[in-house]
Amino acid sequence: MLNSKRSKIFEFIIFNCCDTFIFLIKFFIMLMHDTKLKNLPVYTGSGKEIGYIENIVIETESQSILNYIIKPATFLRGLTKGSLIINRGQIIDITAKKIIVQDNFPNTASFARVNKILDKEKLIALTKEH
Numbered sequence: 001m002l003n004s005k006r007s008k009i010f011e012f013i014i015f016n017c018c019d020t021f022i023f024l025i026k027f028f029i030m031l032m033h034d035t036k037l038k039n040l041p042v043y044t045g046s047g048k049e050i051g052y053i054e055n056i057v058i059e060t061e062s063q064s065i066l067n068y069i070i071k072p073a074t075f076l077r078g079l080t081k082g083s084l085i086i087n088r089g090q091i092i093d094i095t096a097k098k099i100i101v102q103d104n105f106p107n108t109a110s111f112a113r114v115n116k117i118l119d120k121e122k123l124i125a126l127t128k129e130h
Contacts, residue, residue, distance in 0.1 A: 036096070037053050037056060037094075038053050038054070038055070038056075039052050039053060040052060040053045040094075040097075040098060040099055041097075041098045041099070042068070042070050042086070042098070042099045042100075042101060043098055043099070043100050043101070044100070044101055044102070044103045045092055045100055045101070045102055045103050046103050048103075049073050050070060050072065050073055050084065050101070051070040051071050051072040051073045051084060052070065052071055052073075053068055053069070053070060053071075053099065054069045054070060054071040054083055055068075055069040055083075056068055056069065057069065064088075065088050066087070066088060067085050067086060067087055067088065068085070068086040068088070068091070068099070069083045069084075069085060070083060070084040070085070070086055071083055071084075072084055086101050090102045
């Protein structure tokens with residue numbers, strides 16, 4: 001059952017034209033979705049946790065998400081300065097429990113340290129779960 005605040009919103013919508021109804025429903029759903037996005041953990045396609053959603057950047061002309069601002073996981077903070085920026089084109093999947101992004105840490109010598117830390121943290125996390 002809807003709470004009284006939501007009931008009033010829907011009562012208002014029912015008495016307006018169809019276009020207003022559709023717009024307000026989309027707006028209401030978008031607000032709910034935004035609150036679910038923040039603090040969502042972010043993983044690479046290979047399963048390495050890199051942090052969580054701290055904020056989003058919206059492109060005003062198209063009103064769509066342009067970038068996701070990621071607060072790095074604790075073990076990555078020493079390797080990065082500030083937040084990470086993930087472009088919307090790098091997103092593989094968004095679920096209710098996590099966001100999966102493309103792997104951008106190639107297996108080259110220059111990224112060996114980062115990959116080693118990520119693999120170690122993944123191992124520790126798996127050990128804690130079992």
